[in-house]
Amino acid sequence: MKKLILLILLLAMAAANAIAARMYPAGGRVVDEQGQAVEYATVVLLRGGEQVAGMTTDDAGRFELKVPTGEYTLSIQYLGFDPVLRQVRVEADNDLGDIVLKSSSTQIEGVVVKAQLIRREADRFVVDVANAPAAIGKDGIELLERAPGVWVDDEKISINGKSGSKVYVNDRELRMEPAQLLTYLRSLRADAIQKIEVVPTTGAD
Structure with missing residues (x-):
């Protein structure tokens, strides 16, 4: 059975710095x-x-x-x-x-993959893993690291530089400690993932 990984970023409240650095x-x-x-x-x-x-x-x-x-x-x-x-x-x-960017040595029919792999919808990015030869052999973390705006380190998953993301698999939130979550995502293989959806922001509560 194909699995759907859906990332949702919750808007995080961050304390303002006392002195703003010049950007x-x-x-x-x-x-x-x-x-x-x-x-x-x-x-x-x-x-x-x-x-x-x-x-x-x-x-x-x-x-x-x-x-x-x-x-x-x-x-x-x-x-x-x-x-x-x-x-x-x-x-x-x-x-x-x-x-x-240089094409990966494992990429197949790069131009076709580039055109079909990622699309932008009204409120999210969708990565069509099932139809992406470039995804072959990768695990869930490796795929997320290549998804638009997603950054994965040893402790958390962030989107566009903002922490507070939630991960859903088949509409079910994964409530795990960060280390457990990353271990679980590494256990997922590309051939078991249909698509990844990245939602950069959610509606205000």
Whole structure:
């Protein structure tokens, strides 16, 4: 029986900093090896292994993240392509230019997969795992790491840099400790997953 993994991000209330750091934009464009825009790729800036900011590329492959000045690791991920890690320094306006994603060695019929793999609906992103040759052999965590806006570390799953996500399988919420949840998701295989839905925000309570 196919399983449906549905991620829902709850809006988290965060305490405001007493002194707001000055933020600078770091932007660029994500393209494939043919120079075509890669839409809905996950772009994250990390400092000391911690996510500072994150988003998905738009339909032109563009992104812009605003963070305090400093040294960061830029991480870009998309199913069917090898991840990119790059050291960047953010200060004033930063144009990172075009960043090329290379097709994964396991990808099959890359152009077809790219066109059909991820679509955007009114309030969510849908990853069609069942029809994605690039998903073959991956587990649930590996698939989530390539889903739009999703970042997975050793303790939590966040969406677009915000914590407070909930995970549902077949409309049932998984109420587990973070370590247990990650272990369970790693036990899921791609051939048992029909699709993944990522809902970046929920309605206000």
